[in-house]
Amino acid sequence: xxxxxxxxxxxxxxxxxxxxxxxxxxxxxxxxxxxxxxxxxxxxxxxxxxxxxxxxxxxxxxxxxxxxxxxxxxxxxxxxxxxxxxxxxxxxxxxxxxxxxxxxxxxxxxxxxxxxxxxxxxxxxxxxxxxxxxxxxxxxxxxxxxxxxxxxxxxxxxxxxxxxxxxxxxxxxxxxxxxxxxxxxxxxxxxxxxxxxxxxxxxxxxxxxxxxxxxxxxxxxxxxxxxxxxxxxxxxxxxxxxxxxxxxxxxxxxxxxxxxxxxxxxxxxxxxxxxxxxxxxxxxxxxxxxxxxx
Amino acid sequence: xxxxxxxxxxxxxxxxxxxxxxxxxxxxxxxxxxxxxxxxxxxxxxxxxxxxxxxxxxxxxxxxxxxxxxxxxxxxxxxxxxxxxxxxxxxxxxxxxxxxxxxxxxxxxxxxxxxxxxxxxxxxxxxxxxxxxxxxxxxxxxxxxxxxxxxxxxxxxxxxxxxxxxxxxxxxxxxxxxxxxxxxxxxxxxxxxxxxxxxxxxxxxxxxxxxxxxxxxxxxxxxxxxxxxxxxxxxxxxxxxxxxxxxxxxxxxxxxx
Ligand SMILES: Nc1ncnc2c1ncn2[C@@H]1O[C@H](COP(=O)(O)OP(=O)(O)OP(=O)(O)O)[C@@H](O)[C@H]1O
Ligand SMILES: [Mg+2]
Numbered sequence: 001x002x003x004x005x006x007x008x009x010x011x012x013x014x015x016x017x018x019x020x021x022x023x024x025x026x027x028x029x030x031x032x033x034x035x036x037x038x039x040x041x042x043x044x045x046x047x048x049x050x051x052x053x054x055x056x057x058x059x060x061x062x063x064x065x066x067x068x069x070x071x072x073x074x075x076x077x078x079x080x081x082x083x084x085x086x087x088x089x090x091x092x093x094x095x096x097x098x099x100x101x102x103x104x105x106x107x108x109x110x111x112x113x114x115x116x117x118x119x120x121x122x123x124x125x126x127x128x129x130x131x132x133x134x135x136x137x138x139x140x141x142x143x144x145x146x147x148x149x150x151x152x153x154x155x156x157x158x159x160x161x162x163x164x165x166x167x168x169x170x171x172x173x174x175x176x177x178x179x180x181x182x183x184x185x186x187x188x189x190x191x192x193x194x195x196x197x198x199x200x201x202x203x204x205x206x207x208x209x210x211x212x213x214x215x216x217x218x219x220x221x222x223x224x225x226x227x228x229x230x231x232x233x234x235x236x237x238x239x240x241x242x243x244x245x246x247x248x249x250x251x252x253x254x255x256x257x258x259x260x261x262x263x264x265x266x267x268x269x270x271x272x273x274x275x276x277x278x279x280x281x282x283x284x285x286x287x288x289x290x291x292x293x294x
Numbered sequence: 295x296x297x298x299x300x301x302x303x304x305x306x307x308x309x310x311x312x313x314x315x316x317x318x319x320x321x322x323x324x325x326x327x328x329x330x331x332x333x334x335x336x337x338x339x340x341x342x343x344x345x346x347x348x349x350x351x352x353x354x355x356x357x358x359x360x361x362x363x364x365x366x367x368x369x370x371x372x373x374x375x376x377x378x379x380x381x382x383x384x385x386x387x388x389x390x391x392x393x394x395x396x397x398x399x400x401x402x403x404x405x406x407x408x409x410x411x412x413x414x415x416x417x418x419x420x421x422x423x424x425x426x427x428x429x430x431x432x433x434x435x436x437x438x439x440x441x442x443x444x445x446x447x448x449x450x451x452x453x454x455x456x457x458x459x460x461x462x463x464x465x466x467x468x469x470x471x472x473x474x475x476x477x478x479x480x481x482x483x484x485x486x487x488x489x490x491x492x493x494x495x496x497x498x499x500x501x502x503x504x505x506x507x508x509x510x511x512x513x514x515x516x517x518x519x520x521x522x523x524x525x526x527x528x529x530x531x532x533x534x535x536x537x538x539x540x541x542x543x544x545x546x547x548x549x550x551x
Contacts, residue, residue: 166392173371
């Protein structure tokens with residue numbers, strides 16, 4: 001049963017992040033997950049300070065709020081100050097992370113909190129924290145939280161699919177149609193903030209970042225249809241979860257580490273496959289040409 | 295007759311430097327109108343301001359005597375080709391279909407009629423054989439034609455096109471201008487940003503000459519003159535001689551009459 005819960009947890013995170021990752025990659029914002037993972041720190045510290053608890057909800061709200069702040073800052077530096085996207089991301093999250101560190105050291109006298117305990121969840125512990133409904137065992141709490149997140153993200157993406165695709169591919173045309181590019185940027189980033197924060201708590205930051213960029217990048221290599229890219233990315237994310245889990249069990253190593261490694265391997269294999277197909281294609285063409293010319 | 299586009303004191307300032315300054319004009323309907331001016335003279339900015347993609351700092355514009363908001367689905371915007379990432383995973387058909395969503399709204403399903411219009415638009419730009427091609431595998435000229443097909447699929451009354459002739463070969467350019475002329479004959483108005491002085495008089499019956507401010511606006515025969523072109527393009531030697539050449543060519547047929 002433990003196997004099942006851990007794989008389910010990883011797969012839920014993988015599905016949600018892979019969907020969002022496809023949009024992020026096409027917007028050249030794949031590293032936003034990394035940024036948000038650091039930028040949520042001040043929100044978490046402040047939420048903890050106000051609520052004096054390590055309960056999930058206030059922490060989540062605090063984290064999501066700073067997720068939106070970092071999104072705003074990135075937007076601001078990029079659009080108003082005309083800084084490049086990557087520089088805007090870099091400067092925004094290091095700034096917020098620094099504030100978080102300062103806040104922790106200010107409160108450290110009476111606050112039992114460090115970023116490890118909030119940010120770096122450990123997937124192996126997920127089955128330990130379970131819920132019961134009306135006295136019956138109802139599975140791990142994280143599975144419920146991640147399941148709800150997946151439903152929220154999935155519905156939001158389906159509802160706004162065309163707007164998200166249009167503002168990603170051709171913002172000027174979208175805006176000429178009367179679609180607010182900035183609004184949908186925030187919409188997407190709110191989803192990314194929520195997902196990252198919720199997922200950090202259960203599977204840890206490294207795995208979330210790997211899930212956000214890896215499967216989407218692999219899928220991008222293999223298809224030229226955006227919808228298929230999303231399906232493929234989800235497929236890669238889930239299969240990496242299953243393969244990674246059993247590899248970790250077999251080697252008695254870290255689950256998150258093993259899953260992240262499988263994600264990397266998937267990309268490498270796809271990359272080699274593409275090179276191979278391309279070469280084969282070219283030599284085929286050359287052969288055909290040689291034949292017709294003879 | 296209703297004017298197609300009118301601007302009043304339209305001014306856009308980026309970083310304290312005005313890109314367009316106090317632009318005031320009223321353009322006719324049913325014509326192919328050229329927007330000309332040197333690099334950085336605010337041509338793209340002017341189109342974007344008319345389309346509401348950027349907020350003007352001062353002034354306003356109207357389309358068909360109404361606020362843009364009320365006639366948006368009658369107006370089609372063709373951005374500069376380089377403004378999008380052509381590696382985006384989509385097919386030619388997907389991009390042209392965006393034109394239909396633009397007119398009918400984003401929630402409706404595409405009907406048979408929509409499919410027919412998409413196919414017709416593709417055939418008008420000779421891209422039918424490429425319908426299922428991935429957009430990352432198109433040449434520059436083919437990309438441009440995909441953008442035009444998307445605009446055609448919108449079935450608008452006013453088209454704002456940013457440099458539709460850049461990076462296309464002579465044959466494609468001819469095909470595009472023939473298409474634009476047939477659209478004009480069907481009563482559409484086309485506002486086209488263009489760079490080539492040599493072809494300008496053949497293509498446009500009306501012109502807007504820009505150099506941050508409005509240098510001139512009117513029928514080509516009235517505004518395409520040495521003085522106005524020199525004022526638009528500045529007095530540098532190369533442009534001056536180019537202008538002279540153009541005007542010579544323009545006069546050439548007259549001398550034989
Ligand atoms: N997003 C922007 N931020 C700051 N300045 C800008 C921006 N876009 C354009 N500019 C400046 O505004 C001026 C007008 O630019 P615009 O792109 O409208 O010119 P253009 O006539 O279309 O030029 P080209 O022929 O090169 O396409 C230029 O000086 C340009 O540097
Ligand atoms: Mg331009």
